[in-house]
Amino acid sequence: MANTAALEGINGLRDIRRSPASHLASALEAGSVEGTVVLKEGPFQTMAGIRVDPRSEQGSRIASVAGGLPARCGEVAGSDGVSVLWLGPAEFLVVAPEEAHDSLGGDLIGSLTAALGDAPGQVVDLSANRTTFELSGPRARAVLEKGCAVDLHPRSIKPGTALNTEVGNIPVVLLKSGEESFRLFPRASFADFLGRWLLDAMREYASPEVP
Amino acid sequence: MLLISCPNCGSRDETEFHYGGQAHVAYPENPNDLTDREWAEYLFYRDNTKGTFAERWLHSTGCRQWFNMLRDTVTYDIQAVYPMGTPRPAAAGAAAVAAPDAGTASTAPDSTTTGTAAPSTTATSISPTSTASSTTAPEGATK
Numbered sequence: 575m576a577n578t579a580a581l582e583g584i585n586g587l588r589d590i591r592r593s594p595a596s597h598l599a600s601a602l603e604a605g606s607v608e609g610t611v612v613l614k615e616g617p618f619q620t621m622a623g624i625r626v627d628p629r630s631e632q633g634s635r636i637a638s639v640a641g642g643l644p645a646r647c648g649e650v651a652g653s654d655g656v657s658v659l660w661l662g663p664a665e666f667l668v669v670a671p672e673e674a675h676d677s678l679g680g681d682l683i684g685s686l687t688a689a690l691g692d693a694p695g696q697v698v699d700l701s702a703n704r705t706t707f708e709l710s711g712p713r714a715r716a717v718l719e720k721g722c723a724v725d726l727h728p729r730s731i732k733p734g735t736a737l738n739t740e741v742g743n744i745p746v747v748l749l750k751s752g753e754e755s756f757r758l759f760p761r762a763s764f765a766d767f768l769g770r771w772l773l774d775a776m777r778e779y780a781s782p783e784v785p
Numbered sequence: 786m787l788l789i790s791c792p793n794c795g796s797r798d799e800t801e802f803h804y805g806g807q808a809h810v811a812y813p814e815n816p817n818d819l820t821d822r823e824w825a826e827y828l829f830y831r832d833n834t835k836g837t838f839a840e841r842w843l844h845s846t847g848c849r850q851w852f853n854m855l856r857d858t859v860t861y862d863i864q865a866v867y868p869m870g871t872p873r874p875a876a877a878g879a880a881a882v883a884a885p886d887a888g889t890a891s892t893a894p895d896s897t898t899t900g901t902a903a904p905s906t907t908a909t910s911i912s913p914t915s916t917a918s919s920t921t922a923p924e925g926a927t928k
């Protein structure tokens with residue numbers, strides 16, 4: 575018989591849910607250089623993909639639920655721990671803590687779906703689509719610059735900017751979360767490759783700097 | 786590596802984009818009226834321009850939007866980026882030989898109509914054919 579104790583939460587399977595890079599957890603810990611560059615896989619998050627014309631009536635209804643829609647590339651809108659990332663002129667990614675998911679007592683997906691109603695557009699639960707890597711430390715930018723062509727210099731990218739781009743040839747949403755920290759959202763199937771790619775890029779910073 | 790200016794996202798690496806072939810190839814107004822040869826030419830025949838070429842691009846790992854671009858197939862000089870559905874801008878057809886700073890004055894009003902009589906060394910062997918030559922489709926029906 576199935577272990578009924580585990581059948582709670584998301585589709586009754588919350589306790590046995592595994593994150594896409596969970597098998598790398600010890601490698602991420604071993605490969606991190608405290609005070610220089612640290613890589614972690616972030617906690618589960620609730621994500622919703624939204625396609626809606628932001629200038630339409632349904633667009634403003636969704637904006638009022640999500641806490642605003644970003645107007646252009648790089649911008650992040652949202653409120654109360656809910657971030658709305660710009661993916662395209664009519665495409666957005668809502669990122670919220672795991673508890674915001676309807677199956678865990680929240681109402682994010684349901685309220686977004688209700689806000690769209692029957693109007694043209696879509697709201698899709700993408701919570702399992704992407705995982706989160708958190709890369710931080712004074713060398714975080716140098717690590718990313720090995721495989722990311724957008725200008726990551728602080729003069730051109732400020733904390734609170736999110737870009738849909740490539741890191742290590744993997745399509746990711748790259749969010750600059752602090753002065754020296756980044757969040758990367760790769761699709762689940764790329765998490766293993768990107769995790770190992772980042773570890774490889776971080777390796778040189780474990781050795782003493784060559785003058 | 787090309788650095789392509791997406792109208793939505795700004796300058797990004799070529800690897801973020803997908804090439805969409807020749808621009809301004811309109812869908813035939815009445816496909817049933819076409820002969821097999823005309824239909825095949827609409828489907829498969831494209832200009833192979835040496836020089837300024839209007840082409841479609843998709844920013845596939847960015848904003849996922851299509852746009853048009855005028856690019857010199859010899860120098861890779863990007864002369865103009867313009868939205869889908871708008872006509873090809875008049876870009877300097879002989880820009881590659883006319884001026885060392887070619888490309889910056891892409892949509893300048895003083896530039897001559899594209900490809901007509903450009904005495905360019907790059908265009909002497911192949912006549913600069915008009916983009917509509919390979920199809921019988923009506924103009925202005927681009928997506």
Ligand SMILES: [Zn+2]
Binds near residue numbers: 793794795844847850
């Ligand atoms: Zn773009």
